[in-house]
Amino acid sequence: DAKTTQPNSMESNEEEPVHLPCNHSTISGTDYIHWYRQLPSQGPEYVIHGLTSNVNNRMASLAIAEDRKSSTLILHRATLRDAAVYYCILRAGAAGNKLTFGGGTRVLVKP
Amino acid sequence: SAVISQKPSRDICQRGTSLTIQCQVDSQVTMMFWYRQQPGQSLTLIATANQGSEATYESGFVIDKFPISRPNLTFSTLTVSNMSPEDSSIYLCSVDRTVYNEQFFGPGTRLTVL
Numbered sequence: 001d002a003k004t005t006q007p008n009s010m011e012s013n014e015e016e017p018v019h020l021p022c023n024h025s026t027i028s029g030t031d032y033i034h035w036y037r038q039l040p041s042q043g044p045e046y047v048i049h050g051l052t053s054n055v056n057n058r059m060a061s062l063a064i065a066e067d068r069k070s071s072t073l074i075l076h077r078a079t080l081r082d083a084a085v086y087y088c089i090l091r092a093g094a095a096g097n098k099l100t101f102g103g104g105t106r107v108l109v110k111p
Numbered sequence: 112s113a114v115i116s117q118k119p120s121r122d123i124c125q126r127g128t129s130l131t132i133q134c135q136v137d138s139q140v141t142m143m144f145w146y147r148q149q150p151g152q153s154l155t156l157i158a159t160a161n162q163g164s165e166a167t168y169e170s171g172f173v174i175d176k177f178p179i180s181r182p183n184l185t186f187s188t189l190t191v192s193n194m195s196p197e198d199s200s201i202y203l204c205s206v207d208r209t210v211y212n213e214q215f216f217g218p219g220t221r222l223t224v225l
Contacts, residue, residue, distance in 0.1 A: 036214075042218065043217055043219050044154065044203075044214075045215075045216065087153070098144065099144075101146075104153055
């Protein structure tokens with residue numbers, strides 16, 4: 001499985017944007033970039049995914065570098081509820097393939 | 112989204128015993144996954160369970176220790192056998208929703224082995 005590298009932790013102030021970087025220099029052409037987050041005492045939840053183009057949804061935006069070797073998850077206005085561990089995962093092909101979790105980034109949101 | 116329930120939500124067990132964890136999904140799914148999350152760590156995939164076939168185990172996990180059943184498209188069980196304190200973890204099941212290209216996770220079962 002292709003590997004991702006994320007910072008261990010990041011801090012943000014409430015209502016400010018958060019930019020979470022992820023490096024995946026060994027990504028293959030068929031790998032999708034997925035982001036999940038895990039709130040305290042809960043199972044992970046899907047945030048967003050993309051292949052080549054930037055993606056937006058109600059939770060976040062995903063900016064993918066042109067060479068696809070890195071990506072950035074953007075939380076536009078952090079709330080206290082966004083405090084979680086965020087995982088950047090490369091998933092081979094389309095749905096049906098396993099997720100391999102790395103260490104993730106622990107996001108702390110300060111009021 | 113898929114609604115996934117797990118039973119039990121938590122348990123405290125004695126070493127040498129076994130515990131079976133149940134995972135119920137509110138709709139039919141082809142693939143189900145079982146993960147382990149050791150204290151303070153990330154998730155590690157134990158196995159993939161497809162209905163009608165043997166589960167596929169990841170490196171470091173064996174069927175004798177973690178037998179899995181998948182009797183139908185909405186249900187699966189994971190048994191943690193002959194437990195030791197090192198098995199103390201949160202065990203999570205997840206399902207794949209092909210249309211959405213995302214996985215949905217259950218709330219987890221917190222296991223403590225004394």
